[in-house]
Amino acid sequence: MLSTKETFRQIEQDKTLSEYAEFYKHQLLKDTVPFWFPKSFDKEFGGYLLMRDADGSILDTDKAVWIQGRACWLLSTLYNTVEQREEWLTGAKLGYEFLRDKCFDANGKMYFHVDREGNPIRMRRYFFSETFAVIACAAYAKASGDQEAAEMARSLFTICLEYAKGDRQIDAKYENTRPSKGIGIPMIMINTAQQLRETIGDPRCDEAILAWIQEIEENFVKDDIRCVMEQVAFDGSIIDHFDGRTLNPGHAIEGAWFILHEAKYRGHDPKLIDLGCRMLDYMWERGWDKEHGGILYFRDVYDKPVQEYWQDMKFWWPQNEAIIATLFAYLMTGNEKYAEWHKQIHDYAYAHFHDREHGEWFGYLHRDGKIAQTAKGNLFKGPFHLPRQEWYCWKLIEDFNQSSHDD
Amino acid sequence: MLSTKETFRQIEQDKTLSEYAEFYKHQLLKDTVPFWFPKSFDKEFGGYLLMRDADGSILDTDKAVWIQGRACWLLSTLYNTVEQREEWLTGAKLGYEFLRDKCFDANGKMYFHVDREGNPIRMRRYFFSETFAVIACAAYAKASGDQEAAEMARSLFTICLEYAKGDRQIDAKYENTRPSKGIGIPMIMINTAQQLRETIGDPRCDEAILAWIQEIEENFVKDDIRCVMEQVAFDGSIIDHFDGRTLNPGHAIEGAWFILHEAKYRGHDPKLIDLGCRMLDYMWERGWDKEHGGILYFRDVYDKPVQEYWQDMKFWWPQNEAIIATLFAYLMTGNEKYAEWHKQIHDYAYAHFHDREHGEWFGYLHRDGKIAQTAKGNLFKGPFHLPRQEWYCWKLIEDFNQSSHDD
Numbered sequence: 001m002l003s004t005k006e007t008f009r010q011i012e013q014d015k016t017l018s019e020y021a022e023f024y025k026h027q028l029l030k031d032t033v034p035f036w037f038p039k040s041f042d043k044e045f046g047g048y049l050l051m052r053d054a055d056g057s058i059l060d061t062d063k064a065v066w067i068q069g070r071a072c073w074l075l076s077t078l079y080n081t082v083e084q085r086e087e088w089l090t091g092a093k094l095g096y097e098f099l100r101d102k103c104f105d106a107n108g109k110m111y112f113h114v115d116r117e118g119n120p121i122r123m124r125r126y127f128f129s130e131t132f133a134v135i136a137c138a139a140y141a142k143a144s145g146d147q148e149a150a151e152m153a154r155s156l157f158t159i160c161l162e163y164a165k166g167d168r169q170i171d172a173k174y175e176n177t178r179p180s181k182g183i184g185i186p187m188i189m190i191n192t193a194q195q196l197r198e199t200i201g202d203p204r205c206d207e208a209i210l211a212w213i214q215e216i217e218e219n220f221v222k223d224d225i226r227c228v229m230e231q232v233a234f235d236g237s238i239i240d241h242f243d244g245r246t247l248n249p250g251h252a253i254e255g256a257w258f259i260l261h262e263a264k265y266r267g268h269d270p271k272l273i274d275l276g277c278r279m280l281d282y283m284w285e286r287g288w289d290k291e292h293g294g295i296l297y298f299r300d301v302y303d304k305p306v307q308e309y310w311q312d313m314k315f316w317w318p319q320n321e322a323i324i325a326t327l328f329a330y331l332m333t334g335n336e337k338y339a340e341w342h343k344q345i346h347d348y349a350y351a352h353f354h355d356r357e358h359g360e361w362f363g364y365l366h367r368d369g370k371i372a373q374t375a376k377g378n379l380f381k382g383p384f385h386l387p388r389q390e391w392y393c394w395k396l397i398e399d400f401n402q403s404s405h406d407d
Numbered sequence: 408m409l410s411t412k413e414t415f416r417q418i419e420q421d422k423t424l425s426e427y428a429e430f431y432k433h434q435l436l437k438d439t440v441p442f443w444f445p446k447s448f449d450k451e452f453g454g455y456l457l458m459r460d461a462d463g464s465i466l467d468t469d470k471a472v473w474i475q476g477r478a479c480w481l482l483s484t485l486y487n488t489v490e491q492r493e494e495w496l497t498g499a500k501l502g503y504e505f506l507r508d509k510c511f512d513a514n515g516k517m518y519f520h521v522d523r524e525g526n527p528i529r530m531r532r533y534f535f536s537e538t539f540a541v542i543a544c545a546a547y548a549k550a551s552g553d554q555e556a557a558e559m560a561r562s563l564f565t566i567c568l569e570y571a572k573g574d575r576q577i578d579a580k581y582e583n584t585r586p587s588k589g590i591g592i593p594m595i596m597i598n599t600a601q602q603l604r605e606t607i608g609d610p611r612c613d614e615a616i617l618a619w620i621q622e623i624e625e626n627f628v629k630d631d632i633r634c635v636m637e638q639v640a641f642d643g644s645i646i647d648h649f650d651g652r653t654l655n656p657g658h659a660i661e662g663a664w665f666i667l668h669e670a671k672y673r674g675h676d677p678k679l680i681d682l683g684c685r686m687l688d689y690m691w692e693r694g695w696d697k698e699h700g701g702i703l704y705f706r707d708v709y710d711k712p713v714q715e716y717w718q719d720m721k722f723w724w725p726q727n728e729a730i731i732a733t734l735f736a737y738l739m740t741g742n743e744k745y746a747e748w749h750k751q752i753h754d755y756a757y758a759h760f761h762d763r764e765h766g767e768w769f770g771y772l773h774r775d776g777k778i779a780q781t782a783k784g785n786l787f788k789g790p791f792h793l794p795r796q797e798w799y800c801w802k803l804i805e806d807f808n809q810s811s812h813d814d
Contacts, residue, residue: 051649059711060648111582120582175518175527241467242458242785304466305782309771310717312779364716366773372719375712378649 020327020346021397027354028390029082035360035376036383037075041091045117047098048091050382054374055358061116065103067382069132072096073195074383074391076139080199081395089143096140096149099133108159113379125171127163130156131188135195142199150200157196161208164189180239182231183220186212187255194261213259217275220252226282227301228252242307247299249287250318256280257325260332273332280325284341287318292368293348295322313372314365317385319349324389324396331400361386427734427753428804434761435797436489442767442783443790444482448498452524454505455498457789461781462765468523472510474789476539479503480602481790481798483546487606488802496550503547503556506540515566520786532578534570537563538595542602549606557607564603568615571596587646589638590627593619594662601668620666624682627659633689634708635659649714654706656694657725663687664732667739680739687732691748694725699775700755702729720779721772724792726756731796731803738807768793 035056040048048071051060072095079088102118103110110129113122137153140146162168164185174180190212197205219236220229230248233239256279263272287295295318298311322345330338352369353361355376363381364372375381442463447455455478458467479502486495509525510517517536520529544560547553569575571592581587597619604612626643627636637655640646663686670679694702702725705718729752737745759776760768762783770788771779782788 053712062648115584119584121584122581174529177522177526177528241469305460305780305785307782307785309720309722309780313716315716366775367779368773372774373712373716375714378712378714 017397018401021394021401024390024394024397028387028394031354031359032361032383032387032390033074033078035358036071037091038087040071040383041094042098042116043094045098046094046102047118048095048382049116050377051379052375052377054355054362054376056376059375059378062121062379063098063114063116063118064379064382065099065111065114065129066132066380067377067384068095068099068103069129069136070384071382072099072136073132073139074387076136076143077391079143080139081391092136092140092143095136096144096146099136100152103129103133125173127160127170128188130160130163131192134160134192135199138196138199153196153200154202157192157202157204160189160192161204164212178239178241179234180231180244181219181234183216183229183252183255186215186220187251187258190255190258190262194258194265209262213262213272213275216255216259221275221279221282223278225301226285228255228279228283229301238301245301245304246306246308247283247286247301248297249283249299250295250297250315250321252279252283253287253295253318253325254321256283257321257328260325260328263332264328268332276325277329277333277335277338280329280338284322284326287322288341288344289314289367293344294352294365294369295319295345296367312367314352314367314369316349316353316361316363316381319345319353320385320389323349324392327393328396331396424804425808428801428808431797431801431804435794435801438761438766439768439790439794439797440481440485442765443478444498445494447478447790448501449505449523450501452505453501453509454525455502455789456523457784458786459782459784461762461769461783463783466782466785469528469786470505470521470523470525471786471789472506472518472521472536473539473787474784474791475502475510476506476536476543477791478789479506479543480539480546481794483543483550484798486550487546488798499543499547499550502543503551503553506543507559510536510540532580534567534577535595537567537570538599541567541599542606545603545606560603560607561609564599564609564611567596567599568611571619585646585648586641587638587651588626588641590623590636590659590662593622593627594658594665597662597665597669601665601672616669620669620679620682623662623666628682628686628689630685632708633692635662635686635690636708645708652708652711653713653715654690654693654708655704656690656706657702657704657722657728659686659690660694660702660725660732661728663690664728664735667732667735670739671735675739683732684736684740684742684745687736687745691729691733694729695748695751696721696774700751701759701772701776702726702752703774719774721759721774721776723756723760723768723770723788726752726760727792727796730756731799734800735803738803 040050042049047063047068049058049061050067053059072092075088075092102114110133111120112124112129114120134153134156137149141150141153163170190209193205193209196202219232222229230246231244238244256276259272260276263269263276286299289296294314297313297315298306298308300306326338326342326345330342352365355362360376362371363375366372447457449456454470454475456465456468457474460466479499482495482499509521517540518527519531519536521527541560541563544556548557548560570577597616600612600616603609626639629636637653638651645651663683666679666683670676670683693706696703701721704720704722705713705715707713733745733749733752737749759772762769767783769778770782773779
């Protein structure tokens with residue numbers, strides 16, 4: 001493994017890294033964020049109006065609780081790490097207060113979907129609304145100094161830990177005939193804990209993150225078949241049915257960079273770098289579309305048809321996660337293969353997803369790259385994966401640049 | 408409106424109708440049914456092994472309860488209406504007994520998904536497993552003379568009626584903020600009651616069918632905007648949010664021919680013919696893809712993006728339903744427009760979906776007609792919409808032919 005200093009020397013020979021940083025910064029601040037804010041601030045009912053068509057017009061005034069949390073996290077993070085812009089802080093407050101006041105049921109469980117006023121539309125069994133509220137509250141607490149928000153972040157994190165460990169039960173979707181577990185829980189918990197640790201801090205995070213990484217490595221990463229499983233039996237074995245065979249390359253690649261993030265945090269831990277890069281390698285091989293470019297949505301571990309018929313569409317977020325992971329792997333290893341992959345996915349994604357007319361990205365392309373539908377925001381898409389990628393990549397390059405000058 | 412006799416005289420001038428009947432019969436008996444049976448009979452554990460790839464190889468040994476019921480209905484119906492082939496009756500019995508013995512939980516609710524042995528994998532809140540079990544048991548009871556099967560059909564129909572009327576509660580998916588109802592319930596109940604009536608008979612059917620048709624006409628059919636809604640408020644008003652705006656043209660077109668079926672049953676009732684044809688007209692206009700051909704999956708009532716990102720895929724079953732509805736509308740009205748539509752959808756569908764190598768149809772095409780994935784059977788696709796269409800269209804033409812000669 002190369003040291004930070006050696007890596008950056010290599011990088012400096014290739015001037016495009018700084019250009020990438022500049023590009024991501026520019027896209028974030030001049031194209032992506034302005035598509036959403038300030039126009040999405042709902043000053044009347046709180047939170048954000050984020051369900052928008054290509055041109056920014058409102059498609060639906062409802063509020064997806066995941067996306068409300070993510071938007072609050074983004075605004076708070078911009079305030080914390082880019083510039084203490086008042087608009088971002090007051091915007092973040094709108095989201096924090098809406099989450100706090102409108103998104104919980106009487107039992108303290110968070111809804112999935114509420115209407116503009118905050119009346120409940122749908123509760124789901126999962127606790128992802130909670131995980132996104134943790135990072136929203138934590139980042140907002142750091143931005144604002146609000147102690148109540150910090151306490152809310154920590155107490156919601158406690159609830160998430162209970163769910164993740166099984167101490168708090170989620171309503172079962174499946175019977176007990178064929179028990180399985182998904183990579184989604186350890187992954188989201190790693191990222192949630194990392195965000196909590198790096199904003200307001202929490203002593204539980206370090207150990208928990210390592211335990212979840214261990215679970216991923218031991219149960220989901222299959223070196224013999226070069227694969228990261230999305231779902232496995234409790235002993236880590238592959239379940240040879242539709243669900244068990246279904247891979248989500250973009251998701252596993254997101255997991256890869258969460259682990260590289262941890263490697264960097266822990267002084268460039270070589271074992272974690274190796275794990276993150278293996279995950280990226282395996283799932284790039286399975287997810288990259290050699291015919292049309294871009295990351296495919298689902299694949300079957302044995303190349304059979306998957307149950308989800310839209311499996312070969314190109315969604316925005318797997319591309320965002322692959323842009324981060326390939327850049328990160330390059331910066332951590334200096335391996336030119338990753339620089340090449342980063343260029344490939346970057347070029348593909350900005351050529352096909354970016355809306356040059358109105359800013360931001362389209363969300364849903366056919367396999368061949370044609371736009372399948374124009375919504376920029378809906379129940380699942382909002383200001384998160386794209387701005388996070390632009391922010392993270394910009395800051396990552398800056399950070400490596402800084403480290404190399406510090407040596 | 409033309410009488411049966413007049414209609415058929417018009418038709419006879421165009422010889423292709425008999426050719427269509429011959430084609431559908433041939434496809435059903437020489438191509439579609441042989442793809443599935445007898446090889447899918449699970450003589451070891453009962454029921455059918457239907458999750459198959461293009462070449463017929465098994466993708467998954469699990470059993471989807473909807474599809475088990477539908478396959479049992481198909482085999483029984485072939486026995487009842489085509490030929491008393493022993494293989495079809497013994498095959499139907501396998502499905503009937505599997506449904507009866509393996510697909511109910513302790514409370515008498517039917518599962519959605521079980522494994523090969525019949526161990527439960529997933530319960531869902533809906534009662535569609537029950538509706539398909541009604542038609543399976545009723546058709547099997549007629550084929551076999553089994554009184555227990557007839558009683559099971561009637562008692563499950565009672566349960567379905569209770570669900571449909573709200574006397575038996577389904578676990579709520581949504582909170583009560585914005586109550587809505589779908590066209591799916593009245594539609595499936597019409598078809599279930601029609602099948603029950605026309606196999607073993609049930610005095611509750613006639614009145615109930617008319618009430619559901621009335622509900623569809625009053626609440627879902629919007630003449631002012633030429634549209635059949637998929638979901639509306641309880642007073643029939645349009646809910647201007649993603650879900651409420653989403654149309655499912657293939658589904659509404661299926662509803663159209665259920666109503667034409669009722670019109671035919673009731674001596675060519677002109678009001679019902681008019682209603683069925685209006686529904687077909689409206690949703691053909693909205694569903695037919697003028698660029699590539701075929702029926703699109705989802706549309707937004709105001710042409711906005713829909714939440715379901717795969718909305719412009721071509722699934723097999725909307726094409727099957729449109730083939731029936733257009734043929735039926737032509738036979739009922741003699742309007743050449745419908746003959747033209749029938750030719751269009753027939754030609755498109757058999758050119759793009761039919762697998763000339765292995766028989767049966769692919770299930771999932773991209774908008775442009777390319778095959779998105781090759782599965783012939785999975786949790787949602789099996790021997791139903793295609794063989795039902797081929798059987799129904801063949802018998803329908805025969806029936807009109809017979810009526811014209813009877814006059």
